[in-house]
Amino acid sequence: MLLFRVPSSVFLVDDHPLVREGLEKLISQHPDLTVCGQADSAAVAYDEIVRLHPDVAVIDLSLAGASGLDLIKRLQDLSEPPAMLVLSMHDDALHAERALRAGARGYVAKRESTRKVVDGIRQVLQGQLFISATIAAEVMAKLVGAPNLKSGSPIDKLSDREMEIFRRIGMGHETRRIADDLHISLKTVQTHCMHIKDKLGLDSATQLMREAVRWVENDLKL
Numbered sequence: 001m002l003l004f005r006v007p008s009s010v011f012l013v014d015d016h017p018l019v020r021e022g023l024e025k026l027i028s029q030h031p032d033l034t035v036c037g038q039a040d041s042a043a044v045a046y047d048e049i050v051r052l053h054p055d056v057a058v059i060d061l062s063l064a065g066a067s068g069l070d071l072i073k074r075l076q077d078l079s080e081p082p083a084m085l086v087l088s089m090h091d092d093a094l095h096a097e098r099a100l101r102a103g104a105r106g107y108v109a110k111r112e113s114t115r116k117v118v119d120g121i122r123q124v125l126q127g128q129l130f131i132s133a134t135i136a137a138e139v140m141a142k143l144v145g146a147p148n149l150k151s152g153s154p155i156d157k158l159s160d161r162e163m164e165i166f167r168r169i170g171m172g173h174e175t176r177r178i179a180d181d182l183h184i185s186l187k188t189v190q191t192h193c194m195h196i197k198d199k200l201g202l203d204s205a206t207q208l209m210r211e212a213v214r215w216v217e218n219d220l221k222l
Contacts, residue, residue: 043066
């Protein structure tokens with residue numbers, strides 16, 4: 001009697017339809033994996049993941065509403081959270097460290113080969129950590145104190161929420177929009193902005209805006 005192995009279910013979270021379509025086509029080529037659902041926002045993703053109970057969720061950090069990092073933390077509170085692999089445009093140790101601390105089991109940059117995505121899915125399904133080689137080397141360099149252009153940045157001082165607000169400011173979002181997108185009060189956003197200025201040694205909202213824009217532009221060039 002032949003025994004057929006049930007493929008592991010994968011849920012995709014990315015706000016770009018073409019990315020989700022490409023991932024679905026990629027995963028469908030592997031008989032041990034199947035895409036059970038997808039979402040373009042953290043809110044929809046959470047509800048669908050609770051309903052579908054996927055084995056693994058592939059999550060982008062930069063989403064239109066709440067961030068992928070917020071989603072990871074929220075899923076981590078489930079009694080049986082899925083294994084989580086981050087697939088992000090951010091190719092640096094800073095974002096990888098924050099994702100892993102939040103509860104992700106793996107981190108792959110979108111510039112990596114498609115094979116890395118499948119390798120990452122399979123590895124986190126086995127309960128192991130998976131990080132792109134270039135990012136892993138940078139993380140290790142920071143841990144041992146080796147010289148690195150991205151290590152020791154003042155940005156490291158920001159909390160996850162402050163980091164998200166800083167990124168959105170750099171993308172040109174007004175404080176009211178940030179408050180609405182993150183489902184927090186305008187006063188809370190303003191308080192976070194004050195803390196960001198203190199941590200980065202900035203004197204005004206104009207300096208904060210300028211620094212945030214510069215950081216986002218440099219991040220997009222990586």
